[in-house]
Amino acid sequence: MAARRSFTWPALLTSDGRGIAFGGDYNPDQWSDDMVDEDIRLMHKAHVNTVALAIFSWDKIEPREGEFTFDWLDQIIGKLGEAGIAVDLASATASAPMWLYAKHPEVLPQDKYGHTVNPGSRQSWQPTSPVFKEYALTLCRKLAEHYKNNPYVTAWHMGNEYGWNNRYDYSDNALNAFRVWCEAKYGDIEALNAAWGTAFWSQHVNDFSEVLLPRHMGGDAMVNPAQQLDYERFGNDMLLDFYKAERDAIAEICPDKPFTTNFMVSTDQCCMDYAKWANEVDFVSNDHYFHEGESHLDELLCSDALMDSLSLGKPWYVMEHSTSAVQWKPLNTRKRHGELMRDALAHVAMGADAINFFQWRQSSSGAEAFHSAMVPHAGEDSKIFRGVCELGEALHTLSEAGLQGAELEHADTAILFSAESEWATRSQTLPSMQLGHWHDVRDWYRGLLDAGHRADVVPLAYDWSGYRTIILPTMLILFDQDAQRIADFAQAGGTVIVGYATGIIDENFRVGLGGYPGAGQGLLRDMLGVRSEEFNILGREAEGESHEIRLTNGNVSRLWQNDVTSLASDATVIAAYVGAEAADWELDGVPAITSHPYGAGTAIYVGCDMDRQGIALLAGALGFKTGDPRIVHTVRRTADGTGFDCYLNRGKQPATLPNIDGEPIIAYRCGSGSVSGEYVLQSNSILITKRVE
Template sequence: MTKRRKHSWPQPLKGAEARIWYGGDYNPDQWPESVWDEDIELMLKAGVNLVSVGIFSWAKIEPREGEYDFDWLDRIIDKLGRAGIAVDLASATASPPMWLTQAHPEVLWKDERGDTVWPGAREHWRPTSPVFRDYALALCRAMAEHYKDNPYVVAWHVSNEYGCHNRFDYSDDALRAFQKWCRKRYKTIDAVNDAWGTAFWAQRMNDFSEIIPPRYIGDGNFINPGKLLDYKRFSSDALKEFYIAERDTLEEITPGRPLTTNFMVSAGGSLLDYDDWGADVDFVSNDHYFTPGEAHFDEVAYSASLVDGIARKQPWFQMEHSTSAVNWRPINYRAEPGSVVRDSLAQVAMGADAICYFQWRQSKAGAEKWHSSMVPHAGADSQIFRDVCELGVDLGRLSEAGVLGTKLDKAKVAVVFDYESEWATEHTATPSQQVRHWTEPLDWFRALADNGITADVVPVRSDWDTYKAAVLPSVYLLSEATSRRVRDYVANGGRLFVTYYTGLADENDHIWLGGYPGSIRDVVGVRVEEFYPMGDDLPGTPDRLALDNGTTAHDFADVITSTADSARVLASYQSEPWIGMNGVPAIVVNDFGDGRSAYVGCRLGREGLAKSLPAMLEALGLEELKGDGRVLRVERTDEAGDRHFEFLFNRTHDPVTVSAEGEIVVASLADAQAEDGNVTIAPNGVVVVKR
């Protein structure tokens, strides 16, 4: 088990009371100083008490090698601090200046074809470059020495969104680092050969010097899956090693000042193993941008719950999200009215004690000039800024009511997410390119919510096996150790939901033999011999399968050829005889030890799962968990149980009236005058009640 750093949280400025941190990225170097005083005045009006400064300011802080200009940064930090606004100060290393890359082009990362990625954007550095590390750590030391005694700096913001653009590097620096990583992980070249299955296609290696990154191998060819999976692990580790070097340099000079770096956790955000990274920050922080459309709110809640799982229910920091449209999608949709407050309160409900945005003032030039902000191009006389001010009031009310010191209550059900299973399912030679791990956990979270059950989303390394019920949704990789946890959990009375594409391979992407799901067949009571992928890419190919419970499978189904004597079938397929799936089991419940499992052998999507869940809940003895699916209820409680907050979010497009007993602390798009314990919440609305 990875040892985790002790949780440490940014403390309020001297003389100030602890409150939910509220603010955003602030880039004063993009604006003339005449704007700074107006910014601070507006920040105070909005209730802002913290801003992140200097994230992309290396070229201004160190305009020439070894020459530092802290004067402008000193002035703005002093202005902010005197106004009572704390500073989360960046190491400023995210984007190297032009003078550095011109003098040392060897720090630039290379793509899989060996082409250099030139400056012109950001993150154009390679994490394995010893030259770049020297320059970056020199800047860290200079920043730490200069600001070590500054009373207004409450935390270090180390770099920014590691791996957002430089996740993979295929340079010779990376080659040498990958060879070193493999030697540390496997000890012998024979162990590497075994892990990567190099007997296939004559890929056997005689020495670690023969290991190369998964560089370009020609269109239509297939990278060794074990090697590619390890390169994704290596790339996450290489960036983390760079972060740790920055962290330790800052910490050596400024001990006791909390350090973090902003993750990018979302439903599909799997660039790095953020659960692994979570052990190496003083507090977890995250950047999240909403998914437009009908999944908007559920995906926000899902992702926030996963961040809470990564933080192991310690307070976490929402470092970036948007007040409205972003700039990087093909179509940058506006956020719906009410979502500025609702989305932020969803993150607070899920354990965040800090709410910040990118960015404070919308840029008038540059690649992100069309990205929304707290102060938009329209200025303070705008609905966005009025929403920002409303949110500041709401966060203040929650702080005064005592929400700090409470944590997200442990749910009854855990939905398990695994970064490495997602990476493995991304390979280009799989049973179906339409199947990925990440989509299934989100569908289960939403389907459970449709049945009135708010689940915790937790990493596979976490304590998912201490929940009343757990879901393994397309967790493709199950090691022997994790398989043993599954077996022990159910044998000891746990209730487990398992889906197709779970437990197909071990941690090296070697298939468990004997029928799927190889390592836990006895737990789920089914044996799968073959798959039934579905699609519409060729005329006449099957694109769906009907189930006799009224739902429809799409994309993927298991061909279950036998079930255990202890199992019973809840649903089967209905199809034409020539397909060979008519009557094949689709959903199977099995007794195992003192517990019970439900196996869903096909992709039903959120709607099919929601419709199938009542029967599965009843079969597993969990029917008492069902509730009102129109509202997502989330609860936070202090350790002593004296302070209890319930957050109620309307998940529908119609007003809903629900019970809300207690003192209403916040009501956004809702009737705050609860009568007989009821409150009416409009679409995109939220109510927070204290008991």
């Protein structure tokens, strides 16, 4: 892992600076001046103790070029601070003022078709534009000079959701920066040609000045996948460089307050390589918006499991989530009774020490007017605001009980995640366009929950050597050194579970030869004791053909089956393909899931896609430690050994918890059972107890 900034948590304005942070984005510039006093009254009522301020306020801070006005912001920060509400102050650079775009239209990004991305939304600027960077860093320095000694500003919030609208820029500035990036990475142009496989389709370049961006090439043309993968890496690095430039401009003037920026991690989005970004913040923070439907809670827990790993087990910050519906999805479902509280406390159960929403007061105009907020359009006398107050009271109770600072205990299983493999699964040059690494991580996470087993989600680049079991679902890309780390883990006694589309290509999108999986110059094949020659891809598009194949263990595969043609003599077949459909595809009796001893450990090969039921079935067959699949149980533990046990009901039916030790701190939608120490958890419930050991 790369060097990492020291963990520093932002202080509250409490007597000791401690407590669980609670609040949200505050945008008083959308309202009349007299609304601030009313907002502070309601914030007190709801136990709000922090707000993120000025995220989209550049045009009010600098209404005309070179004119900086801080009086209005001083007044608001002063009122908030005097009321005991800390400020996480933004650099305000997420959206530039319209006068800047009018004067410098050259800062606008371009899409892959060469069209200018017009202003009017968020982040309509090029990360590589020197003109835009000059304006942005000037604003950062002005803010730092003005607020460096303000005691009410306790943290800096850099930008906002970097990459939301400018993750992919195809401008000439981006082209020039990409060429510089490629030269820095490869040094020699022939090293780039070798990495990109430019011998195919006559793509050889003689100099870095000939390197191009993967712009639109017409029709159904396919981009060189190695070039596209490097472009993904470049886009991540350019935005990270921009963040660091903003951070460092403020840190030179105001070095003693912690810095963060809000990641965007949910299992429907994870656009940046946050394993790299996490090294550059003082505390990790995330914007998480729930997934509609029955996966709601499981998806939240899976995303949070990755957040806990990104924070290296230290508490982390929910910078944004929603009190109810949003307005930007195809289906904008609201939260049912209890889900506002349950979701927020589920984040706490997974290691969060800050619970914040977008936003404090629901907008009456603009693009997000129908995005729910802490104070809805209906006002103070509303179900949502009463729920916010109830949540604020619960978080205050947990703060008083000493939960803040407690760290989440790790599971014994790690599902590994790689942003690069997620990017790779989007390539249109793969055997199937339906692969999704991050979605496969989520499916494994949920399948293990169905077996009563909670896993952690850990970046591949991090240290996972302390786990008993690691799982690699659709980890398309494996560097040679990562293949070696995986083999060493098994050699030392660990269990490795390798998915059907794992280790097929290396970091340059080059296919490993000799049979699949080819990662590590065949090391992965040796560890697994299998060799596959072809992929069998299914789909309903092929009329009259079988679109699923059964396995001998009762599982069904519907997307991808590896045709295993060689099996080590000491390998064991856990399940094979069977039935008429398998025979039709010449797979009847072919191993689908195998186990192979390797050193002191075991390597499990899952040669086909599996649904949640199949994953749960396999977990049971492999002897995973299991519990009640209806209940998720996490433990957060303080430095002195005090444990906070958190129990969540995953389903809609009541679930009984017997023999619960400890003092109940939060018993939301929970009732006492028929015997002492027994609790009945209703739907959308959470129980948090405290054990002093």
